Amino acid sequence: MTENKAAAQTLLLVESLKVLKNSRSQHETEETIQSLLKLDFEVPFCTSDVGEDLLRICVLRCEQCPSMATAPLKELIWLFQTSTENQINLSPTSIDLLVKFCLKRVLSGPIPQIIVSFHALGSLVYQNSHLLDSNWPALHEVLRRSLCDNEDVDSIRHSALKILQSLTIRRDKETGYLSASQVDAIVAMIIEGVIKKTNYADETLFCKIRVATMKTLLNLVNSDAVFQAEHMGYILGYLRHLTFYGFPGYASRPIKSFDLFPSPVCHQLPHIDMNELDGNRDKPVMRRSHGKKQNNRAQKSESTTQLDAQDDSDSSPSRKRYLPWTAADSSDADTSDPENAQDALTLNKRLRNMKAKVRQIAYDTIRMLLLTINKKERFGYLLNFLPQQSSPALRSTEHTLVLSMLKDPDARVRSSSINVLKDFIANSKQYIILACESTHATSFTSISEVMASVITELHRAIHLALLAETLPLFQIPLLSCLSLLTNASPYNRLRASIVMDMIGDLRKILTSKFEQVRVAALTCLGGFAAYQPRHTEIIRCLGLDSDHWLEVYCSSQLLGPEIEANSVRVEILQTLTAFVSNHFNYCIEVFGEIYVPVLESVLVDPFGPIRIHGMKLVTALANKIADSSSTENELVMKLGKSMWQETLFQRGLIQKCIFPPAEGESDRTPHEVRECQVLRRETFTALAEIGSVMWDNLPHSNQKFCICALLTHAKATTDDVALAAIRTLGIFCTYDGTAFDTILLQDVGEMCVHLLGKRINLSLKQKVSWTLSNVCFALWTLCKAESVRFLEEISPEFFNNLLRLSIVAYDDKDAVRVNALRAMGLLLGMVTESYMHKEIQLYKEAVRLLMETMALSSDKFFKAKWNACYAIGWILRNPTTRVLVNIDASLETLEHYLLECINLKVQIACISALDQLTEAHDLPVSVHTQAFSILLRKTSRVSEIQVSYKELKHLQSVKENLSLAVLNYLSKSDQEVFRCLPTLMTEYGECLEILLKDSLSNLDVKRTLEDFMKTPRATSSSQINKFIIEISEHMPEYSIFEAPE
Structure with missing residues (x-):
């Protein structure tokens, strides 16, 4: 039946084409077009070439007859362009001809004809927006008149916005896009024709116009269009107003101006790198991530796809994959009024849904717009959406993002507001850390006080939202917000009472049946465990000093009879790693009961990521055991021996991680092969943390196995495995x-x-x-x-x-x-x-x-210089290589860098090189005299060194090394080759005394000075005696040492 119908319509099409080619009558042309409109376009009957010829001939005939009605032909164009069975691939010449035809007298005539003209024009724009450069001036004029000069007909304004929405679609990277001037013109039209018009008779049409406006802005953002600063502030102010459009119980307030400016407190922000736009760091964070980050454009695309598929159908770049203009214009079909649904209750419900959709897309648009500006300006704009005072009276009345997150009745709006909040926390860590409450009145509100209030309110709001929401759609991003806020905020801004309640609530959330919710809860608990410095209430709430409930839960989920989801098990291992890294002293208590069985289980798990994260736990344990074993802690030594020898080596766990079983090796997928390589890399990293004490206690057979494995894989073709093996050998x-x-x-x-x-x-x-x-x-x-x-x-x-x-x-x-x-x-x-x-x-x-x-x-x-300076000292000390260098020139170079170089590490290397010469007794006296003179001259210049706070430790190292070098020379003054050195101290005694006072905090300096004061000398110069007496007088702690006679 369909085939017969298609054949009949094809025959009619061919006959119509012949008639149009030979027609000289306006009446005949009109009748032919009317007959074509009666065809069923859901049946394939027309090829692309025939359709293109038909439309071109129709347009030419209409142009020959100026009095002929254009509406039927525009409707025919619309039918062909929107038909899924008879789509036409138009040539650029044909596109230009049809667009110019549709633009003629587009705003003249009855409203229904104007709407038909816009539909035909919109279908052409939707399919060919990247080929309309030559038609841009005329198209811009029509759209401007429709939006800005049109005062009464909102349906025309809505149709014009749908064309703008199609025009702003970016097809692909290769095709051209709107220029900066065209983008500015479109944004200006939106501001003048939509945002500044506030009176609409039909609220349903008002919602459609707002949605189309925001989708147009989203298209521009996703195409990396740049907005002018004045446009950006005005649009954000308008969107902020829309986030509470139709909010129950909150009447719309009259707005005189939508201008929004960054919060004034952002001018107090410290300078960071603001020259480049946000890149990978701006990716919204859902949980601890160990994979590679996607780029910013991918983030925008992902964020935009959070809109309903039906809503996004009109912003697609390919007609082959997405629905044509009919679908683009029907994105609001779910909110239109069918003929038989006129009761007030149904209409009110649909209107509420449309208003909620406006609020949701407003938050999505805000989120994407803010990603196009630098961090400092973005932070200033976002402060306008957040509560900046902790007054309870303002919490229920101030229109803020937090209010939407807590009280908006629509789930989609709450979800979108949570996403905006999550991005704010993730991208403002360097500003959140500034939070600090003022203890006294100030003439202005500082950024630290504002951030203190913001953090307090956000923490309280997230807690309340978690208590209210039960669906994973909300719990997961809320938990992500909590984790980010916990990691970024000063602890004293989080309110210990809420933190304690929060940990209790997280404990309950761990029983959720949704695995991603459990993952997010564990991420939050791991964040609390990793908080530095450690706090008593967190230790108590996590059970570290009592029942160790969280570690017991982790162990039960890993070792229990019921198999937990792999994603949860991976997060459990990350949480245990955070416990070990930050609370090892408490983990010791349950080391044998929890950690050893966990390692025995996870390191032989069939799921690769579990073995990998299990080895990361071994790395954390090895690091802490190595640090504690250096202090000769017998208990830790026993635990280390238990883990390394009895668990990892005797049970063959290390061996299996480095050399997996050969069974099924040929059947492994590339992903499984890569997992084995990553596990091997992590195993070598764990071995690098074993420490010298544990390494020496390993049996020789285990040491030999490790060395052979490392040497073998150091020559591997996989770079990260080879690098880990080489690094471990270097540490050994x-x-x-x-x-x-x-x-x-x-x-x-x-x-x-x-x-x-x-x-x-x-x-x-x-x-x-x-x-x-x-x-x-x-x-x-x-x-x-x-x-x-x-x-x-x-x-x-x-x-x-x-x-x-x-x-x-x-x-x-x-x-x-x-x-x-x-x-x-x-x-x-x-x-x-x-x-x-x-x-x-x-x-x-x-x-x-x-x-x-x-x-x-x-x-x-x-x-390179300081390594070279060290090397010169070693060369001058060695009689074999000393003959290869010019000693005088070397000393002059060392003197130059010691006295003139601005890098303190180079100065330390020069001091060390000069100190090395004390071991070279065969050097001439003149060389020792010159070296000691250089050191003394440096003592007089130490007080002139100006450094920043970060370099204070290096300055202290210069003083300590210089003190040790001078004392080393003086302690050998009774030897023949050094006997003349004390005579050089006449004018440097006071400087040397000040230097020693500044360096006595170093134990080596203190011990060397004590030995110098106590050691009897066969011969002692008057300068040495005077120096010892002055030290005894000015440093009372050394007065017990008797000066030589």
């Missing part, structure tokens, strides 16, 4: 016992040689060079402690390969060069003639590079 090389394991040091060194000889990425190369410098430091330790063994077990070939590798790495990026300089300095400081005599040119090249680095005048390479 810093352990005290490792310095005497020459086999390990040579294996790690050869691994570094192998990797740096390959093409690897920069981050991996940087970590390899860091590990190389640690190997060299371990060799330095071995050389100082057991020089004979060092010469026997470290071959010249290996030693020279390390130096050659360091020279090669020096030519790389700065991050690699810094480590290469450290390695070169250490190797040159311990080299002997037996290593150097065959490769003398190699060592000369290394010294040349060090001296070049010292001579760099740029301030960019401070880290």
Whole structure:
């Protein structure tokens, strides 16, 4: 039947086309168009080419007959453009012809004909908005007259807005879009023709006009259009008014002006980087995220899709995937009045729904508009939507976002307001932290006081909303808001009583049947557990000092007979990790009952993310055990042995995490393979936290397994796994016992040689060079402690390969060069003639590079400079390499950097280099005299150093290192080569005394000074005696030491 109908209509179409081509009569043309309007456009009967030819011929015939009515042809255009079975792909020439035809006399004639003209024009614009540049002036004029000059007919205004809505759709990145001037013109039309017109006879049509207006603005925002500042403030003020349009019990207030300005208190905000628009940091945060962040445009798209699918059908960029203009114009069909629904109750209900829809889209539009401006300005605008006073009298009367969140009867509006609040908290952390109540009256309201009131009100409101809402649609974003607010706010602004009640309510929410609600509740509890500094009421409410209820709950969900959802189990492990990281002293009490069984279970779980987060828990435990074991805590040592030896190694958990079972390896998906790689990386990270004490207590077989696994995977093709393995090996090389394991040091060194000889990425190369410098430091330790063994077990070939590798790495990026300089300095400081005599040119090249680095005048390479300064000290101390440098020139360079360099770490390195010379007794007296004179001159300049607060610790380090160096020289004044040094102290005694007073907080300085005062001397100069007497007089704590006669 349908096929017969389609064939008949196709035949009629062909005949009509012939008639139109040969027609010379207006009457015949009109009859033909009328016959075409009677066709069933739901049946496919027309190809794209035939349809295009038909419309072109019809337009030409109408233009030849000026008196001919245009409405039927416009209706025919509309029918073809909106038909899903007979869509026409128009050429640019045809589009231009049809648009110009539709724009002619569009505002003349009866209203029904005007509406038909707008429908035809809208269907063309909707399908071809990116091809209308040549028609923009005429189109703009028609739309401006419809919106701004039209005083009475709101249906025409609504139709014009629907065309604007279609015009602002961005098809794709490749096609062109509206220019900045066109965007400004559209926004100006909206302000003049919609926002400033406040009198509407029909509230239903009023709601439709508002919705179309806001969807047009959303289209502009999603297309990255830029709004002028004056337009932005006016639109936000208007949208703020709409957020309470139709709010029950709140009559609309007369508005003289919608102008909205950023809150004046935002001028008090500290300067942060405001030059760039918001990027990845502006993504709305739902929970703790460990994945990669999406870009800002993706966020906008995701946020916009939260509108109903029916509402968004008219803002789609592709007619092949979305409904045509008919659907675009029927987005309000659910709120239109059918013929048989005229009773007042039904009409009132629909009107309430339409008003709620206006409020919802108003919040969605506010949210998206604010993402287009910088953080500081956005923060100032958002303060206008939040309560800035804690007065109970204002809570129920002030039109704020919080009032919508708590009392709006429509669920969609409450959800949208919560999303706006969540974005505010997530993107204003650097301002929320400023909250502080004033203890005295001030002449103005400070930003800290405003934020204190805002935080208090938000905390109270979120708590009330959580008590009222039971659906996950609201509970999840509310819990996200609570987590963000807890992490960002000063604790004293959160009100301890509400925090305690909140934790109790969260405990109840953990029994929710919705897994995402449980996840969000655990995130909040983990946030409370991670709060620093720790607070007694939080510890008490979380049961850390009593029944450990939360840890018991976590353990039961992980180990219980009922299988919990994977997302909840992952969040449980993150919460336990937060407990360990911040409350380890309390976790010790249930370590064996909870944490050990949990590790035994999760590390063999079939779900990959569970094993990964279980290993992160191991990392947190290992870190805390290593820190506590350094203080010789016997209980912690016992727990560490239980975890590492009895649980992780004896049960084979570490082994399985590094080398998964081979069964089914060929059947693993790429995702499963990647999970194994990430688990291996986290295992190596956990091993890096084991600490020297726990490492030394491991059985030799376990140590050997770890070293072999690390060396194997350090050469892996997966960069993050290789980087974790190399980093762990580098940390192992810093352990005290490792310095005497020459086999390990040579294996790690050869691994570094192998990797740096390959093409690897920069981050991996940087970590390899860091590990190389640690190997060299371990060799330095071995050389100082057991020089004979060092010469026997470290071959010249290996030693020279390390130096050659360091020279090669020096030519790389700065991050690699810094480590290469450290390695070169250490190797040159311990080299002997037996290593150097065959490769003398190699060592000369290394010294040349060090001296070049010292001579760099740029301030960019401070880290390279201070490593070079350390290296010069080691070279001058070593008689073997001393002959390769100019001693006088080296001392002059050290003096220059010590007295003139603005970087304090470079000064510390220079002091250390000069201090190294005290061990070189074979240097001439003139060298020691010059070095000591440089140090004394520095003591007179220390008081002139001006630093910021962040550099105070470095300034203190300069004073302490300088004090130790001077005392080290003076303590050797009875030796022949140093005997003339005290005579240089005549004019620096007072400066040196002040320096020592400032440095006595350091135990090393205090101990060195005590030893210096107590030690008897065979010969003592008058300057030394005078110095000791002055110290005894001005530092009473040292008066018990008798000055020598």
